[in-house]
Amino acid sequence: MxxxxxxxxxxxxxxxxxxxxxxxxxxxxxxxxxxxxxxxxxxxxxxxxxxxxxxxxxxxxxxxxxxxxxxxxxxxxxxxxxxxxxxxxxxxxxxxxxxxxxxxxxxxxxxxxxxxxxxxxxxxxxxxxxxxxxxxxxxxxxxxxxxxxxxxxxxxxxxxxxxxxxxxxxxxxxxxxxxxxxxxxxxxxxxxxxxxxxxxxxxxxxxxxxxxxxxxxxxxxxxKPATMFVADFIGSPAMNFLDARGTVAPGADHVMLGDVRAAIPEMREGASGEIVFGVRPEHVRLSDAAPYRGEVRAAEYLGTTQIVTVDTPAGEIKARIGSDQPARRGDKVGLEFNGRTVTLFSRETGKALRSAMNEDVFHG
CATH class of the missing domain: 3.40.50.300 (P-loop containing nucleotide triphosphate hydrolases)
Structure with a gap:
């Protein structure tokens, strides 16, 4: 060979x-x-x-x-x-x-x-x-x-x-x-x-x-998807993309999703322009206590798990959760994100600014 x-x-x-x-x-x-x-x-x-x-x-x-x-x-x-x-x-x-x-x-x-x-x-x-x-x-x-x-x-x-x-x-x-x-x-x-x-x-x-x-x-x-295309193409359902608000400064540990702070991997370098907050469905949790809120639009039963689609102010989010968790159409729910599992992207270039799993920085 x-x-x-x-x-x-x-x-x-x-x-x-x-x-x-x-x-x-x-x-x-x-x-x-x-x-x-x-x-x-x-x-x-x-x-x-x-x-x-x-x-x-x-x-x-x-x-x-x-x-x-x-x-x-x-x-x-x-x-x-x-x-x-x-x-x-x-x-x-x-x-x-x-x-x-x-x-x-x-x-x-x-x-x-x-x-x-x-x-x-x-x-x-x-x-x-x-x-x-x-x-x-x-x-x-x-x-x-x-x-x-x-x-x-x-x-x-x-x-x-x-x-x-x-x-x-x-x-x-x-x-x-x-x-x-x-x-x-x-x-x-x-x-x-x-x-x-x-x-x-x-x-x-x-x-x-x-x-x-x-x-x-x-x-x-x-x-650690290097681009939004990869994050969207790999995974079923694909990664969720939400528009973040404001500039991300060096050392920042959060972005704003509407009026709510969302944790991110600590930024070694700052980023400006349109920032996209990416998180995979299995890293989204439903919690009544979470400040980021949305309304359940659909729940797809898959046996041991279910895919719940939630409408939020920053866009649609899909969460993969246990099928034993109650999630009915019209429910008002809170959403939690683990900052270690988040990837930030530049909307302009489509490239990752900071990877999930808290390690690599990608440069355009």
């Missing part, structure tokens, strides 16, 4: 810039997620790493070799697509063995490798079946088997679970991550599903309009 280094990668299609000066490193053996909404540049980035698109500028290094202008056939990369891309006239065994047969490997070696891959994926019992009659999950396993059998330097996966139904997709995500852990393969995985990215990834790049908004571990991206 291999380390993949991306330096100032850019891709233009005529007047349209799909990817703008992206730089990041994918460690050897890492499960790496490219995450973002449709049209953000994640698939274009993946295709450039794989050699299916050549970059306008920038460098791609795979296992220390500069490959940015080399075709896919010279990169030793295996690709798994969303729509499986299997050969319908071949059975499972022939689909998996096709890359090895194309390379001219001896028949005995091909048979042994196919048997090993089938055992890893748990598909020994369907090797002689035609692929047309298989379930979506089994066809995806066959597509994975055809990629694995080559033992490439890295795997590129473009929303490989997107065609499966929701329940089975979650199961296959667990299987795919377990398979990755057994093989120790360098994997680059594209998805628009933030839950999938958080569940499977070692590291995540969040992209928007061709720009990397943030790069880090799932926990860092969730706890």
């Amino acid at each position: 291999a380390e993949i280094v991306i330096r100032n990668l850019r891709k233009e299609f005529g007047d349209f810039t799909a990817v703008q000066s992206s730089s990041f490193t994918i460690e050897d053996g890492e499960f790496f997620m490219l995450l973002g909404p449709s049209g953000c540049g994640k698939t274009t980035t993946l295709r450039m790493i794989a050699g299916l698109e050549l970059p306008t500028s920038g460098d791609i290094l795979i296992d220390g070799e500069e490959v940015s202008q080399k075709p896919a056939t010279e990169r030793d990369i295996a690709f798994v697509f969303q729509m499986f891309a299997l050969y319908p006239h071949m059975n499972v065994r022939r689909n998996i063995s096709y890359p090895l047969v194309s390379q001219g490997l001896p028949r005995a070696q091909v048979k042994a490798k196919v048997a090993e891959v089938a055992r890893i994926l748990g598909i020994e019992d369907i090797l002689e079946k035609p692929v047309g009659g298989l379930s979506g999950g089994d066809r995806q396993r066959v597509a994975l088997g055809r990629a694995i059998v080559r033992e490439p330097k890295a795997f590129m996966m473009d929303e490989p679970l997107g065609a499966l139904d929701a329940e089975f997709r979650e199961h296959m995500a667990e299987e795919l991550r377990a398979l990755h852990d057994r093989m120790g393969a360098t994997t680059v995985y594209v998805t628009h599903d933030q839950l999938e990215a958080m569940q499977m990834g070692d590291k995540i790049v969040v992209m928007n309009h061709g720009v990397i908004e943030q790069f880090g571990t799932p926990q860092d991206i969730y706890d």
Whole structure:
């Protein structure tokens, strides 16, 4: 397997810039997620790493070799697509063995490798079946088997679970991550599903309009969002955003939400302009004694928890609370925020001024 280094990668299609000066490193053996909404540049980035698109500028290094202008056939990369891309006239065994047969490997070696891959994926019992009659999950396993059998330097996966139904997709995500852990393969995985990215990834790049908004571990991206876009895109429900009043001075430990003081992480540097107070729903508490008040507009029951939507003078707030707490439409409630869990943003730039969890300062 291999380390993949991306330096100032850019891709233009005529007047349209799909990817703008992206730089990041994918460690050897890492499960790496490219995450973002449709049209953000994640698939274009993946295709450039794989050699299916050549970059306008920038460098791609795979296992220390500069490959940015080399075709896919010279990169030793295996690709798994969303729509499986299997050969319908071949059975499972022939689909998996096709890359090895194309390379001219001896028949005995091909048979042994196919048997090993089938055992890893748990598909020994369907090797002689035609692929047309298989379930979506089994066809995806066959597509994975055809990629694995080559033992490439890295795997590129473009929303490989997107065609499966929701329940089975979650199961296959667990299987795919377990398979990755057994093989120790360098994997680059594209998805628009933030839950999938958080569940499977070692590291995540969040992209928007061709720009990397943030790069880090799932926990860092969730706890310390670098931009309002990331805070809104990651999490379900998304982070609450409230307009704060006034200038935040160096050393400040609160902002004003209307006429009420709300605690924040202590500011090492001051901030002016329009300040946005961000807090995740699970860090909002309902309390009769809290001075910041609102009216319950809706309560969504989710079993052990519920999502309560509260209208306040500074905007709508969603709180994730226990389902045993009373919260009915029309109730007047108080809201509490733990300052350690708050992130402040600049409305002008959309960037975080002070992170949640009381540690990092982000500069625009």
